Amino acid sequence: MHETDMTKALIITVRDWWASQPERPEVSKIHLIVGQFTCVEPASLQFAFEVQTRGTFLAGAELVIQETPLIAFCQACASEYRPEIGLHYACPSCHAPMDDIRSGRELKIDRIEYGKTPCIKPLTKP
Amino acid sequence: MHQTFDEALGINLLHANQEGADHNRAHFDEWDITCLNIMSSPGAGKTALLEKTLAALSPELNIAVIEGDMTTELDADRLRQYGVPVIAINTGRSCHLDARMVAGGIHQLKHQHNPANFDLVLVENVGNLVCPAEFEVGEHGKVALLSVTEGEDKPLKYPVMFREADVLLITKTDLAPYLDVDLNQIVANARQINPQVKIIPVSAKTGEGLAVWFDWIRAAVGKTSPQLVSSAEGA
Numbered sequence: 001m002h003e004t005d006m007t008k009a010l011i012i013t014v015r016d017w018w019a020s021q022p023e024r025p026e027v028s029k030i031h032l033i034v035g036q037f038t039c040v041e042p043a044s045l046q047f048a049f050e051v052q053t054r055g056t057f058l059a060g061a062e063l064v065i066q067e068t069p070l071i072a073f074c075q076a077c078a079s080e081y082r083p084e085i086g087l088h089y090a091c092p093s094c095h096a097p098m099d100d101i102r103s104g105r106e107l108k109i110d111r112i113e114y115g116k117t118p119c120i121k122p123l124t125k126p
Numbered sequence: 127m128h129q130t131f132d133e134a135l136g137i138n139l140l141h142a143n144q145e146g147a148d149h150n151r152a153h154f155d156e157w158d159i160t161c162l163n164i165m166s167s168p169g170a171g172k173t174a175l176l177e178k179t180l181a182a183l184s185p186e187l188n189i190a191v192i193e194g195d196m197t198t199e200l201d202a203d204r205l206r207q208y209g210v211p212v213i214a215i216n217t218g219r220s221c222h223l224d225a226r227m228v229a230g231g232i233h234q235l236k237h238q239h240n241p242a243n244f245d246l247v248l249v250e251n252v253g254n255l256v257c258p259a260e261f262e263v264g265e266h267g268k269v270a271l272l273s274v275t276e277g278e279d280k281p282l283k284y285p286v287m288f289r290e291a292d293v294l295l296i297t298k299t300d301l302a303p304y305l306d307v308d309l310n311q312i313v314a315n316a317r318q319i320n321p322q323v324k325i326i327p328v329s330a331k332t333g334e335g336l337a338v339w340f341d342w343i344r345a346a347v348g349k350t351s352p353q354l355v356s357s358a359e360g361a
């Protein structure tokens with residue numbers, strides 16, 4: 001369950017940002033970008049996030065995960081294609097191996113939505 | 127009116143681990159050490175391969191092992207008989223090593239030995255094909271092991287690790303004749319995902335391919351010692 005570690009990293013990053021804000025705003029949404037060619041399972045990440053933020057300044061904040069598809073680029077065909085994860089990765093036209101990956105490796109905190117109402121919840125679990 | 131605001135962060139989720147890995151690597155570079163991260167599913171033969179590697183290379187290279195997949199203290203003892211320091215890391219319930227855990231191992235190594243005496247640090251990661259690939263520990267190269275008993279589909283099903291690997295050792299090739307497995311198919315599947323990976327079929331039992339693997343390590347160790355090369359040239 002490495003999603004636990006990913007969530008920990010996520011919370012620490014958001015907490016650093018939050019602590020740097022003068023008015024300690026209430027975070028409503030955290031937008032993540034998670035590529036399909038990573039080891040992260042969005043459902044597990046959602047679950048871990050909910051469990052680990054209980055009773056913290058992020059309690060009730062929504063985690064919005066945008067998945068990006070695996071897109072490869074074939075040099076020989078000079079075109080993009082979508083490999084079928086688990087089955088097939090080579091170029092469907094010329095069968096060249098998957099070399100350039102254009103999308104699908106992302107694991108990123110994209111942006112945070114927040115209100116100006118000051119947050120009075122504790123920084124960490126009591 | 128409740129106004130909402132938006133702030134773009136664009137920070138990698140693994141940013142902190144990446145920084146830790148870079149820090150570890152800076153230490154290795156300072157001591158002129160090559161670090162290899164060895165990954166596989168459980169039972170692919172990491173310990174057997176390490177034993178053969180230490181037996182063959184410990185007379186010519188100063189090696190240390192950071193052990194993150196110790197099922198028993200016996201495994202560490204098996205490796206220690208080659209006169210090599212084996213630092214066992216307590217991974218708790220974690221399914222992978224991360225940069226912080228390996229930093230702890232480096233700290234122990236520094237405490238007990240003069241790190242500048244070492245040429246090579248072999249990190250044996252937790253037996254798991256999914257997670258270790260995403261967590262760098264400060265290595266200069268990633269080594270993936272796949273045993274012929276795991277079947278041809280493994281690279282397709284667990285692509286990230288095979289994509290990230292610099293070298294893929296297909297282990298237990300001595301068993302291939304007894305199994306309904308096509309070695310060429312394993313190679314072709316791995317190549318689809320990673321055309322650059324160096325693939326070496328090996329058997330710790332018969333010794334097949336081990337010489338090629340040892341040469342790969344020798345080359346890797348030589349490559350990351352630029353100071354030695356430049357000082358020799360300058361002399």
Ligand SMILES: [Zn+2]
Nearest residue numbers: 074077091094
């Ligand atoms: Zn093509």
